[in-house]
Amino acid sequence: MAIKVGVPSTLFYYNYFPMVQTFFQELGVEVVTSKKTSKNIINAGIQKAHADTCVSIKVFYGHVQDLKDKVDFLFIPKVFCLNGKTVYCPKFLALSDMMKHSLDGLPEIIDTHIDVRENRFAIWQAFYEIGQRFTSNKIKIFSAYYRARRSLKKYRQLMLQGLTPEQAMLQIKTEKKQAVSTPKAKSLRFAVLGYSYVVHDDFVSVNMLDKLSKLGVQTITLEQIPAHWIKNQSKKLPKNMFWTFSDQLIKAAFHFFKHQDVDGLIYVSTFACGPDSMVIDQLKLEAQKRPEVPFMCITLDEHSGDAGMHTRLEAFTDMVRRKKESGGLKCAK
Ligand code: SF4
Numbered sequence: 344m345a346i347k348v349g350v351p352s353t354l355f356y357y358n359y360f361p362m363v364q365t366f367f368q369e370l371g372v373e374v375v376t377s378k379k380t381s382k383n384i385i386n387a388g389i390q391k392a393h394a395d396t397c398v399s400i401k402v403f404y405g406h407v408q409d410l411k412d413k414v415d416f417l418f419i420p421k422v423f424c425l426n427g428k429t430v431y432c433p434k435f436l437a438l439s440d441m442m443k444h445s446l447d448g449l450p451e452i453i454d455t456h457i458d459v460r461e462n463r464f465a466i467w468q469a470f471y472e473i474g475q476r477f478t479s480n481k482i483k484i485f486s487a488y489y490r491a492r493r494s495l496k497k498y499r500q501l502m503l504q505g506l507t508p509e510q511a512m513l514q515i516k517t518e519k520k521q522a523v524s525t526p527k528a529k530s531l532r533f534a535v536l537g538y539s540y541v542v543h544d545d546f547v548s549v550n551m552l553d554k555l556s557k558l559g560v561q562t563i564t565l566e567q568i569p570a571h572w573i574k575n576q577s578k579k580l581p582k583n584m585f586w587t588f589s590d591q592l593i594k595a596a597f598h599f600f601k602h603q604d605v606d607g608l609i610y611v612s613t614f615a616c617g618p619d620s621m622v623i624d625q626l627k628l629e630a631q632k633r634p635e636v637p638f639m640c641i642t643l644d645e646h647s648g649d650a651g652m653h654t655r656l657e658a659f660t661d662m663v664r665r666k667k668e669s670g671g672l673k674c675a676k
Contacts, residue, residue, distance in 0.1 A: 345373040346477065349414030351406035352376045354399065354435065355422065357508045357539035361515050362495035363418060366470060369487030370477045375414050377406035380546040384409055385645050391445050397615040398645050399540055400434050402547060407442050416451050420469065423458035429587040432618055502566040508543050531663055532561045534599045536592050537611030539566060547643060548611060549652040558660045563605065565595050572598045589618040596626050600633040607637040607663045614644035637663050
């Protein structure tokens, strides 16, 4: 029977799962993911996490509990820095330790440390170290790593074509083309910016993307933005944010404020998110200077409900549509 590695389907999952899955599968290891986020998963997380932790970490606790009795290993690496400039949120760095100290009966955790600031080959070395748990064949590990990188590249390309993470993963899995919804002639286009594990988790985001689609709004998220848009903003800002995702989100937002290539910008945050306390203030200041791009910030928590979310999105969409139709807004290019 194949060894099973559990991958929680939240946090890094939305950015790196195809890479992780390919790597393990190439080594003959079965990959098991946790169920989609649900009320039960969140409730399980709330019972074990500190009360003042952000929702995303509470959700993570729930996913780990969903997996822990089904697998031989849990994959929770300590990822510090992957670009040589910015680091991941401190809560990401402590994930494996938080789980070990709060949950009983866990299988062995693969918590390999990855920091490219220490060594530019750190990613390969981390995967080599992980692969050695399952095979002593270095060539096999290298081949698995090479294919894993190719999967990640393909995954990112599919999202740049407009697919959501879920659609892109499905396309990679089935090799069947997924339909990308094309905007109707008069529809609006909003940038919906926030952490991938919030925006693309239907339960946590209260189906925000789907609700906007039903309101006639085409959306663009961080994962669907070309890297050079973000890089170009780097040259214009005095410094980077410390945290990788926050840095990318600020730069993406600044791109939309400057180029006005969307009809509106929604920033999605979660209650008790430390990095967002700085990101949101910066965005509000920029939004005041750029009133041409309507801006709304939505903060989610474990109690966010369907009706409240629908009302806020509908009110914002109506306001933007009326302003646009009356000529008060520049149309998206
Ligand atoms: S970035 Fe914010 S939401 Fe994400 S894990 Fe860190 S504190 Fe939580």
